[in-house]
Amino acid sequence: MSSICKKRRFVSHGGDIWGFSRKYNIPLDEVLEFSGPINFLGPSPKAIEAVKQNAKLIRYYPDPNPVEFKEEIAQYVGSGVKPENILLGNGSIELIYMITEILPKGFKALIPVPSFSEYEKAALRVGGEPLFLQLPQDFTLETDKIKKAVTEDTKIICICNPHSPSGTLYSKEALLDLAEFCNRKDIILSVDENYIEFDDKSMDNTLAGMVKDYENLFVIRSVTKFYGMAGIRFGYAVAAGNLIDKLQTTRLPWSINGLACQVTLAALNDKEFIKNTKETIAKERAALAKSLSGIEGLHVYPSVTNFLLVKIENPKLTSTMLKELLAKERILIRDCCTFMGLDDHYFRVTVRSAKDNQKLTETIKQIIG
Secondary structure (H helix, E strand, O other): OOOEEOOOOOOOOOOOHHHHHHHHOOOHHHOEEOOOOOOOOOOOHHHHHHHHHOHHHHHOOOOOOOHHHHHHHHHHHOOOOOHHHEEEEOHHHHHHHHHHOOOOOOOEEEEEEOOOOHHHHHHHHOOOEEEEEEOOOOOOOOHHHHHHHOOOOEEEEEEEOOOOOOOOOOOHHHHHHHHHHHHHHOOEEEEEOOOHHHOOOHHHHOOHHHOOOOOOEEEEEEOOOOOOOHHHOOEEEEEOHHHHHHHHOOOOOOOOOOOHHHHHHHHHOOHHHHHHHHHHHHHHHHHHHHHHHOOOOEEEOOOOOOEEEEEEOOOOOOHHHHHHHHHOOOEEOEEHHHOOOOOOOEEEEEOOOHHHHHHHHHHHHHHHO
């Protein structure tokens, strides 16, 4: 099933509620948004309050070296991570692009697909060549096949865990096996943990605490998904000190906005919000998966995140057709035909409230019926 391919395409991301609103002439507040995998509960109330309390800071340049903030992030990550292991970024996107800038010209980036399209774009931007390794139908991580696909020119392997767009969680053991291999081969292992906090046992499965043992390990996170703060544009990476020092030379000045530190700290310390998010998402995810699975012709993949990948098994209905039909009902889903490694029989939906999820499933039932 797994194979290397070089086909590439450039696509937009989920969550483009602005474009959807313009295209269908629907007011933003009337769009039922299932395409962007962002916490439907919104930001922590404490984060919103922090915006208000620190609004006056926008008159100053951001702190170019927020040492205290890095200390707080390291403490939040835990597992012995120190401030010198933290690299700040303008969302995880800046970090995804930053890591490719230190690689030699003509490098190859190995990307198991389907996956996040920005890994490919980041490699191409600096003259690298992305190579795609097709994941099996259940999206498991076949580490032996990944190792066999590596060549002398392979300088980075890009994995997201939990996996997007399937929501599959890869075991720590499998990823550490890959990290060990990459260390021997002098290959960067970039592990995108943007959805790790949704996992009930996130502390058991994160690789963030292993950077002290693996010099080539680069773990990426952000506050976009779990903390519902896509607009604040803040992410961070965890890596060995030597790798962090190298990357600091490539960053743009003042890339972290002046409010990001205070707002992020407020969110990370809101224990009630964190607990409520984990419990609510887990409950509504299970209910939504059950409802969608009950619709004939749909296969729902298991997920530990706040989204579900669904395969349409009816050959007469495509994901693009379904997206257009749902748009007429002011519902926006993620058509996954643009993911490398998937076709037009896959779509993704974000877990929302029980009421919203019921509206989605009832509408899909009517369309398929």
